[in-house]
Amino acid sequence: MGYNLKVKFMVEVKLVDLTKRFGKVVAVDHINLTIHDGEFLVFLGPSGCGKTTTLRCIAGLEIPEEGHVYFGEEDVTFLPPRERNISMVFQSYAVWPHMTVFDNIAFPLKIKKYPEKDIKKRVEWAANLLRISELLDRYPHQLSGGQRQRVAVARAIVVEPRVLLMDEPLSNLDALLRVLMRSELKKLQKRIKVTTIYVTHDQVEAMTMADRVAVMNEGRLMQVGTPEEIYNKPGILFVAGFIGSPRMNFFEATFTGEALDAGDFKVNILHEYRAMLEKYEGKTLTVGIRPEHVYIPERSPTGVPQQELEGVVDFVEPLGSDTIIHVKIGNKLLLAKIPGTVKVDYGSRIKILVDLTHLHVFEKETTKAIF
Amino acid sequence: MSRVAPGEKTLILKKLVIYALAVIVSSWILVPLALIFISAFAVPEEYYDLNRIIPTSFTLENVNALLFVLKEWKATLNSIIVALLTIAISFALGLPAGYALARYIFPGKDMFKLLIISLRMFPLMIMAIPLTILYLNLGLSDTLLGVAIAHTSLALPFVVLITSSIFVSVPVEYEEAGMIFGLTRFETFFRITLPLILPGLAAAAIFTFVMSWNEVFVASVLTLVNRTLPADILVSVLAAPDPYKFAAGFIMVLPAMIFVFIARKYLVAMWGITLR
Numbered sequence: 230m231g232y233n234l235k236v237k238f239m240v241e242v243k244l245v246d247l248t249k250r251f252g253k254v255v256a257v258d259h260i261n262l263t264i265h266d267g268e269f270l271v272f273l274g275p276s277g278c279g280k281t282t283t284l285r286c287i288a289g290l291e292i293p294e295e296g297h298v299y300f301g302e303e304d305v306t307f308l309p310p311r312e313r314n315i316s317m318v319f320q321s322y323a324v325w326p327h328m329t330v331f332d333n334i335a336f337p338l339k340i341k342k343y344p345e346k347d348i349k350k351r352v353e354w355a356a357n358l359l360r361i362s363e364l365l366d367r368y369p370h371q372l373s374g375g376q377r378q379r380v381a382v383a384r385a386i387v388v389e390p391r392v393l394l395m396d397e398p399l400s401n402l403d404a405l406l407r408v409l410m411r412s413e414l415k416k417l418q419k420r421i422k423v424t425t426i427y428v429t430h431d432q433v434e435a436m437t438m439a440d441r442v443a444v445m446n447e448g449r450l451m452q453v454g455t456p457e458e459i460y461n462k463p464g465i466l467f468v469a470g471f472i473g474s475p476r477m478n479f480f481e482a483t484f485t486g487e488a489l490d491a492g493d494f495k496v497n498i499l500h501e502y503r504a505m506l507e508k509y510e511g512k513t514l515t516v517g518i519r520p521e522h523v524y525i526p527e528r529s530p531t532g533v534p535q536q537e538l539e540g541v542v543d544f545v546e547p548l549g550s551d552t553i554i555h556v557k558i559g560n561k562l563l564l565a566k567i568p569g570t571v572k573v574d575y576g577s578r579i580k581i582l583v584d585l586t587h588l589h590v591f592e593k594e595t596t597k598a599i600f
Numbered sequence: 601m602s603r604v605a606p607g608e609k610t611l612i613l614k615k616l617v618i619y620a621l622a623v624i625v626s627s628w629i630l631v632p633l634a635l636i637f638i639s640a641f642a643v644p645e646e647y648y649d650l651n652r653i654i655p656t657s658f659t660l661e662n663v664n665a666l667l668f669v670l671k672e673w674k675a676t677l678n679s680i681i682v683a684l685l686t687i688a689i690s691f692a693l694g695l696p697a698g699y700a701l702a703r704y705i706f707p708g709k710d711m712f713k714l715l716i717i718s719l720r721m722f723p724l725m726i727m728a729i730p731l732t733i734l735y736l737n738l739g740l741s742d743t744l745l746g747v748a749i750a751h752t753s754l755a756l757p758f759v760v761l762i763t764s765s766i767f768v769s770v771p772v773e774y775e776e777a778g779m780i781f782g783l784t785r786f787e788t789f790f791r792i793t794l795p796l797i798l799p800g801l802a803a804a805a806i807f808t809f810v811m812s813w814n815e816v817f818v819a820s821v822l823t824l825v826n827r828t829l830p831a832d833i834l835v836s837v838l839a840a841p842d843p844y845k846f847a848a849g850f851i852m853v854l855p856a857m858i859f860v861f862i863a864r865k866y867l868v869a870m871w872g873i874t875l876r
Contacts, residue, residue: 289779290779311779311781311783315780316781323773323774323777325778326774336781340782
């Protein structure tokens with residue numbers, strides 16, 4: 230289609246001290262965040278962490294008790310949804326059952342009084358983009374879940390929204406379709422360059438789609454960063470534990486000046502990291518290491534400082550390409566992700582190597598990352 | 601010899617029972633209806649002939665006399681007007697209440713629900729005299745609007761409860777999507793919610809219509825000249841010969857049947873979704 234969408238309303242979204250309570254429950258707790266022009270930002274967190282409520286405050290479906298929402302310079306905190314010039318894709322799609330696909334997609338345009346010819350052109354453009362052109366005169370009940378989802382997205386992009394909001398749009402799709410739609414949505418967003426705010430509890434979705442991820446827990450913003458930052462430099466224990474599968478290994482250890490003493494084993498600290506730990510000497514810290522950074526001797530990368538530990542194989546989870554082995558060292562359990570081709574037996578003694586350049590150390594009280 | 605499998609036998613038996621029950625239930629409704637229809641058009645001589653069970657010659661005379669000589673067509677019109685007015689008023693009041701009950705949490709919500717139902721605890725006989733005095737003072741006595749308002753008070757509790765359960769079945773996201781894409785709350789109700797609940801509204805409308813159509817007591821107490829059909833028939837056919845009574849029964853049944861027949865098609869699933 231030769232029809233070209235001009236994006237007039239790219240906009241920066243700014244949340245200032247945003248707070249929303251439901252009775253005594255604080256759903257959103259003083260959130261400060263700026264979402265840039267044309268950015269794909271993902272709110273990620275466990276259910277009930279306040280990510281959807283934050284999105285609904287941006288949509289205008291909830292009015293916050295405190296704080297403000299800005300679109301560019303404009304304070305939209307108390308503006309009704311229809312005056313915000315936004316679009317939203319709902320988890321349940323919310324494709325109106327009493328309208329055909331065409332009418333569903335055309336609806337926002339009709340409300341905004343676009344000329345009839347323009348409406349047709351735009352609906353065709355959006356339908357073509359989402360490959361639902363042949364479904365335009367069907368009713369929603371004649372569509373599959375995936376097709377309905379495409380209709381919901383088409384309806385959301387047809388109006389040139391200032392901000393596109395998506396509330397777990399893929400969670401009702403089957404696994405295969407979800408993977409497909411993930412890349413399609415991302416490509417679509419890059420193409421029309423609309424500021425997009427996306428809510429999900431699925432870390433894979435967040436990592437694969439986001440320009441930046443905002444991790445939330447218990448109504449608070451835990452960390453905001455690119456997927457790489459979130460994964461490689463978690464700023465707080467929660468983020469370290471939430472991102473990555475299998476979960477990061479955690480154990481408590483005391484800093485002795487050169488090593489972290491976990492009781493059952495010790496892990497040396499490289500010189501370049503010691504300075505950061507100086508003031509914690511003699512104190513208990515939480516140490517994290519991802520299973521993919523725990524190696525076995527025959528498959529360890531060369532030139533990387535490692536700490537050798539010895540333990541007993543407690544459990545083996547073969548995943549095909551990889552195998553997760555649970556290694557018991559005294560009372561501690563460390564998971565290691567090793568290539569699926571390596572054979573490991575239950576109960577056998579095994580040597581494992583901890584990658585010392587990938588250790589994460591957190592303060593015990595504040596759970597904040599030291600490095 | 602073909603043998604019938606034991607499973608097949610019980611299946612046949614089950615079917616037989618179901619069909620028997622269906623026949624009983626339908627005759628329970630259809631036999632009286634047939635009796636009314638036949639007798640309404642029967643020639644009186646044949647109707648009273650003891651040697652006949654079912655009359656064979658028919659005439660429009662009974663219905664004709666009732667409708668046009670006794671002027672029951674006017675009462676029929678009155679009844680239709682009152683029933684439609686009752687639907688209009690009880691929907692205008694009941695829909696917002698049903699919506700509020702379905703969508704919002706507010707203090708005293710359960711109490712409110714209970715109060716709605718308790719409205720039906722007072723027998724009409726008790727309220728008849730105060731209502732008449734009130735109506736006389738308000739100038740509503742002997743008006744169709746007055747009867748419609750009284751019927752509304754009977755129908756309203758059910759309209760509120762039926763519609764609130766229908767509204768609950770409409771996902772909130774449909775309305776939120778409406779507001780996101782440019783509608784006000786009001787427009788959302790009329791353009792998104794209302795079309796979706798048409799089947800449920802049809803059910804509520806049928807209920808209200810039938811209730812108003814059949815109601816005798818209030819109509820008799822509150823009106824003298826502008827009577828609705830049942831109230832008027834009660835007086836005019838009381839001492840009339842049987843065929844007249846059946847003719848009265850016929851004109852009572854027919855409009856209600858037509859109305860239910862029209863509203864019925866909205867009852868079944870629309871838009872491919874089944875709302876309660």
